[in-house]
Amino acid sequence: MALFSNPRFRYQLKRILPFGIIWLVLSWFVLLIESMAMGYENQRPETDITVTWNIFLFASLAVFLVGLAMGAVEILWLGKLFKHKPFWQKILYKMGFYLLFMLLINLITFPIAASIELRTSITDEQVWHKFSNYIISSTFLSTMVSLCFSILVSLLYSGISEHLGHNVLLNFFSGKYHRPKEESRIFMFLDMKSSTSFAEELGHKTYFRFLSNYYNELSDAIVQYQGEVYQYVGDEIVVTWKKDEGIQNHNCLQCFYAMKQSLLNKSSYFKKTYGVVPTFRAGVHLGQVTTGEIGALKKEIFFTGDVLNVTARIQKLCKPMGQEIIVSEELAQQLEKEGIRFESLGNMELEGRKKSAGLFAPKV
Structure with a gap:
């Protein structure tokens, strides 16, 4: 068992x-x-x-x-x-x-x-x-x-x-999202630090191999902590969980630290092969999305909702606030019930939104 x-x-x-x-x-x-x-x-x-x-x-x-x-x-x-x-x-x-x-x-x-x-x-x-x-x-x-x-x-x-992607294919076969449905989901936006300078230094062909190795190193942690890769966007990766699966055993935070450790374990390989070691920052948020199949020439499972925009904005605040991971107030409240402690970073105005957001950093 x-x-x-x-x-x-x-x-x-x-x-x-x-x-x-x-x-x-x-x-x-x-x-x-x-x-x-x-x-x-x-x-x-x-x-x-x-x-x-x-x-x-x-x-x-x-x-x-x-x-x-x-x-x-x-x-x-x-x-x-x-x-x-x-x-x-x-x-x-x-x-x-x-x-x-x-x-x-x-x-x-x-x-x-x-x-x-x-x-x-x-x-x-x-x-x-x-x-x-x-x-x-x-x-x-x-x-x-x-x-x-x-x-x-x-x-x-x-x-x-x-x-x-295995889950996407099964969802297509089962017709799970043939009709749009609402879900409560956690999203994590990970952005590689100094990616622009890496791309310039390595050249586009070597940088492509570098990105491939980088994503491969993150995959085991995503699987281990029940995440799903929603999108690869250049050097950014979007990982998602259904609410209960992401909260359970603090999977959404555990995944972040496991990915960080995986890159740390391979730092000598990246340094020797590419001359640089990748690191990343992440923003994590919880909210409602509408999920369904979308596309005319190419079908895919698509998430839409304010939660994605907010998560992207939170991630962009990591660098100016000097944090490697920032969690929204909505998610922090849920994780605190599971015993995770957070440090308040205050309320911040997010680009394109009138309402300020409460931001938190996990205490480790």
């Missing part, structure tokens, strides 16, 4: 689980099409497995687990290995790897299914006679074609999920 309470584990599980579902649904679809074509009878008993309920349950479980295995390999290893390759190379190399992997799985599971169908031991001669017929049959070829299709669909899902 402790494993399931780990946010990082839950995040990875949510990314891997769709692979198992994709494989399961596609296998049922292929089985239905083949059964309809064969008149719901096994017309090639010498090579094909007769589908009984036991066979169906075994095959469904096996396919689901194979999908999960592919998802785990893709998310935890192979996806990272080919991260910087062009899209067509990713598909080509991964297809080759997964085809060999699925061929091995196919050759392992068929004798098991045959032994279940024939109600005999897997070492029985009948099982291996059927297996030898299977690997030289058209059934084997059609199975590999269906596996190729499942692999391709999974890789397309993986690529789209990587570019849109």
Whole structure:
């Protein structure tokens, strides 16, 4: 149970689980099409497995687990290995790897299914006679074609999920924000210090790699403390939480300090590679937003509300006020209930707003 309470584990599980579902649904679809074509009878008993309920349950479980295995390999290893390759190379190399992997799985599971169908031991001669017929049959070829299709669909899902973001893709599929809805959310605007001088010093190509490394170092902390990346805007990143998730265990503040520590741990790498070490300032605020799908040529999940403008203004006050993080009064009041202590920075006029805002800095 402790494993399931780990946010990082839950995040990875949510990314891997769709692979198992994709494989399961596609296998049922292929089985239905083949059964309809064969008149719901096994017309090639010498090579094909007769589908009984036991066979169906075994095959469904096996396919689901194979999908999960592919998802785990893709998310935890192979996806990272080919991260910087062009899209067509990713598909080509991964297809080759997964085809060999699925061929091995196919050759392992068929004798098991045959032994279940024939109600005999897997070492029985009948099982291996059927297996030898299977690997030289058209059934084997059609199975590999269906596996190729499942692999391709999974890789397309993986690529789209990587570019849109896993949560955004799931929200599109579920239709969660098809109609705009109101939510209470926490937003954190992080802005890199001295980014303009870094860009001038490094040049645009090196600065791009620098930004990529910078964002990669922040990602683990965001996942660990249940945040979602809303936007990357140049050297600025916008992170958001639903109110309860951001307040719980002080996730929105814990995330800030974890990101800071992550960069500190890699400071020698940044200094050696780029000659500079990135740091950032942040403004954090809580308020109501309207959330929904927006866009004609390109759809995205969009937040709109005064809270975003206020958070951006708060972040801009960090530098003149000499603070690395400033929290709004609305959020500070909620976090104080959870035991966090704050130092008042007074009320400040925010650009473009008539009403002043109470600002606070966490006491650490």
